Amino acid sequence: MEKLNIFVLEDDRLAQKVMGAHLAPHNVDMAADLDSALKKLDAGRYDIGFFDLMLGVNDDYSGLKAIAAAAKKGIYSVVVSSSDSDEMIDRAYALGASDFYAKGNEEANVGEILRKFLQNRRAAASDDIFTSAFITEDAETRAAATEALKYAPTDLPILILGPSGTGKTSLAKILHEHSGREGAFVSINCSAYTDDLLEAELFGHKKGAFTGAAEARKGRLLEAHRGTLFLDEIGTMSHNMQMKLLKAIEERTFYPLGSEKPERSEFRIISATLEDPQALIAQGKMRFDLFQRIHGYTINIKPLARRRADIFPLVHHFTKGGRRLSFSPDAKAFMQDYAWPGNIRELKKFTDLVSGGQQGRVDLETARRHLKGQCAAPGSAEDALYAAALAGGLDAALEKVSADIISRNLRENGGVRTKTLADLKISTRLLYATLKKLGLDTEGGKK
């Protein structure tokens, strides 16, 4: 049996004992509090991590911080917690958790998680990725991914293009797993940081380098030494940062903030963007020399709406090891016609929603309810828009489209306005004007 290195963050001694017993054949390392967890995660190499969220009676879900640290190191992170509210599940997944289980059924769940993990690892190793790690039956997508895999063991940079939610990060991880590189897969979403924070994240900093830098911190570039640095949404990076990154890529050395001593890191770059890089260059948003450095091999991932054959295999994959679903013919047709603007991420969310429902059989009404009735026969949305423009004028119709998109994105982001600004690349002015029109311009809104 393959022995795994497993990390467990659990403050309750009895729960520790239970987890220890279920994981007995493997190398298990336990931590009972956040500090020791972060130290162990930083120093050790683990395949899987199991995380409790609330560590102690008045703890403020500090286990979440450990998930972020583990996910950053590419550890398959599984939450096993009694804190299983929707908000907590969303937060855990947003921080990089791979799975979330409610406490109480460890005998069945732990075995299932290990089985699934080993299965995925074997599948990735045997190139059988299209039925496990990167689900697709679409011939064009399979051909493109297979071609990209040929470059996985090389040092060539890879650029992954495709809309949000199409599986760019999954593909980047697979490419790393097939690269044979001994270092870690280190991922960073460039759009999630301001310039200063991104610089500190990428290059690291010395103690006291800036206000709040109480401790020295290793940057992602160094963490990716002999591994892969995955730069997601690279198109959002400022010119200044692009220049600094370019220098680090070219020289393989860089200076952490506040340090005069250069660090060396041999990382391979995989980057992704949902925008057209040529257009970004034409608009002056991307440096041509940086583009030259990151696009050794380019792969395009199509949106789910253009890979409709993947919808049900993906649902099947999402429900593996859990509640299986069956869809009525009209629900199936509805899902096939739906535009899936959020792509696979939206399909996963939909699957989670219907899996949690009362019936395992999903009918049209249920599918409609969870997809908010936005599916329409081809042309009908266009017709409705055309009719609205005729009735109220083109400006009013376009304003409504813009308000609908902003409102939907806010809803999907749990009302976090900064995320909507980044997702839709709109001005603060447009966002607030729209919120005002929608009657959502309250002080209580999430920033």
Place this chain on the structure above:
Amino acid sequence: MTGIDNSKLLHDLRSKCSSLKSAAELYKDCSPAEKKEMLALMNSAAAEIAKLLGQLERTA
């Protein structure tokens, strides 16, 4: 018990009960030495559950 967050009490209660249930399922497969250790931990968890129930009762 004013000021005590009921949801945290319930969370702790659920968590301890879950651990106790999982431990009970494991118990039969333990060695005699492990059974002894397991029983001590289960007793301690049961005492904490009783304490939490007492606190919950006072908030009702």
